[in-house]
Amino acid sequence: MGYFPFFVELEGKEGLIVGGGRIAAHKIEKIKPFGAKLTVVAPYLAEDIKTDPILDCKERPFLDADVDGKCFVIAATDDEKLNAHISALCQGKNILVNVVDDQEKCGFIFPSLVKEGKFCAGISTEGASPMTAAYFRSRLAAALPEKTEEILDGLLAFREPVKQEIPDGRVRAAVLKEAALFCLDKGRPLTKEEMQERLRAAAGKQEKKKTGSVALVGAGCGAYDAITVKGLNTLRRAEVLIYDDLIDERLLSNVSESCEQIYVGKRSGRHSFRQEEINDLLVQKAREGKRVVRLKGGDPFVFGRGSEEMIALRKAKIPVTEISGTTSAIVAPAGAGIPVTHRGLARSFHVITGHIAGTEDGLPEDIENLAALHGTLVFLMGIGNLAAIADKLIAAGKSGGTPAAVVRQNTDGSTQAVRGNLHNIVQKAKEAGTETPAVIVIGETAGLQLFDEQ
The missing domain is CATH 3.30.950.10 (Tetrapyrrole methylase, C-terminal domain)
Incomplete structure (x- = not known):
């Protein structure tokens, strides 16, 4: 199976739910926030379904013609033969279909959803373990700021003036990224004054070539979760990541897709980069105006040659900070x-x-x-x-x-x-x-x- 998590526009699209019981009601509640026009068909409809004003309810047996013109269909009855018939009918007409508790007959499956305003994430194990999907859904939901919806509405409002006033695409992307990270760190949206201040600062950066910065970050010793919270937050902001051999590569999944990743690992007897080359690379990437993270196993200042890199960066007048890690x-x-x-x-x-x-x-x-x-x-x-x-x-x-x-x-x-x-x-x-x-x-x-x- 090859399920890809497309996000499909459902606003105003026609959907059909066949079934009128508890499971059908559960599927309806999952879909309602996305604005689809839902028709529900079953010989018997639960009271909460019948009295829902946004549903087009038809309390009668299913007819083949019910699927015509529908964007998607959900078969949620307790009749396996009827569910199989609906699946075959929809697949013959190239209509996306979901059959509850029968993955083999599904054209799409329901993920475990987290939705807060414009934030939406779907988690799936392709039916292998719904409990695992629910577990990660719970962890993700708990990690969201309380004002996620307000934050996203504010960031959306901020995009248009940024687009109008900052023609440089790279500066524009950096401003939007910094704004998002600021809001997530603070757990609140930007104020109007903060928006204006960021626009003025960005305009200055376009006139004057920006010098980047370097953070020497200790990844800690052992598994990926040994890194400090400060180190992890810095890693997530990286535009360039220069990393060593002695780290858990799961850490790399925390950087953005646009981040340039450069491996400079060294082990006894197997040197890929000389230290002088690494120093030059850090200076070069910072002079390109990039936010550079130098990720090292353990602690940068415990036989990590972090002090040598800091001296080289300071000599080149590059802003540099150090974030300690646990040492082996x-x-x-x-x-x-x-x-x-x-x-x-x-x-x-x-x-x-x-x-x-x-x-x-x-x-x-x-x-x-x-x-x-x-x-x-x-x-x-x-x-x-x-x-x-x-x-x-x-x-x-x-x-x-x-x-x-x-x-x-x-x-x-x-x-x-x-x-x-x-x-x-x-x-x-x-x-x-x-x-x-x-x-x-x-x-x-x-x-x-x-x-x-x-």
């Missing part, structure tokens, strides 16, 4: 039931890069100092150097029996952990087939498992 240094161990601090075991934790460019062995130069610390050591990007890290810590005096864990946080929210100590963690990780990206945790808290891995 805390989230990944926590997903395995490992706290990075615990009273009596670790009063500090230290986040260290497990791979340093320019050193002979790629390891931190102060590993002896790290070995002497009593807190938790968390190494990021160090899985390739796990053996060298363990050996050097032991050589620097840290006990081989010190608890150690290698934790991988997946984008589906699950966590995989390998537990051991400095003596055996390398072998255990190898046997488990642990792959990058993974976090190395060393210290007494690595011996804890406060709950099962998520």
Whole structure:
């Protein structure tokens, strides 16, 4: 089956409902807000149907001629043979038909609807699970602002003066988008003063070339819902999205269809873009007047090179902001039931890069100092150097029996952990087939498992 969610103009169109009971009444109530001219035919009609002034009611048996001239027909009787006959009749005449509780005989199906004024959304599972459609309908309805109808009426009224006063199509689209986002954030329509102010500001932008902006946004660690509300709202406003490898791609569905998406992912041993190229790309897109979002896994300022990008943007005089995300240094161990601090075991934790460019062995130069610390050591990007890290810590005096864990946080929210100590963690990780990206945790808290891995 290939159901496509067309939105069809029903205002003034002729429709027929065959059936006069509870199910027919339910279908009528769904269609009434869309302005169709409805005829209802059945030997018996419920009282609420008969007394509805907008319905053309015919309390008699169905006749084949009843479908003539109709845009759509709904068979809602308890007679399966009659419903099948109506379906065949309509399909022979190329009339859209819906047969209640018999999807095989339908030319169209009813979605689970959310309608608030001009806002209308239909959700369907193609009959697989009406409960699932109803669940998402409820969530969507709950997410709508209380004044959705007023907001949309106001935005419609705003479109005409924007169209008349702003000839530049790109500026016009940006003004309308910003107005919509403002209204949704505030939960109210624009005032007349706010409309005028936005028109004046837009006129100024046409005369003076606009410089764009960049937001460095941390996607958080793990599944797509780890991003902050502020980060998600910023993502939805993006005109250009430049994103990394270590994010859940479900996040990409939150950007608009017109947003330009550029992948610049990097993993150990597989670089697609050099950092300098990414910096130049951010500057270039911002100078095009675009609202750019640089989406990074984890937190931009925790080994995310976000500070380097911010320095390059500030040097180029590009407005730039940073929106923090949850870092894998805390989230990944926590997903395995490992706290990075615990009273009596670790009063500090230290986040260290497990791979340093320019050193002979790629390891931190102060590993002896790290070995002497009593807190938790968390190494990021160090899985390739796990053996060298363990050996050097032991050589620097840290006990081989010190608890150690290698934790991988997946984008589906699950966590995989390998537990051991400095003596055996390398072998255990190898046997488990642990792959990058993974976090190395060393210290007494690595011996804890406060709950099962998520």
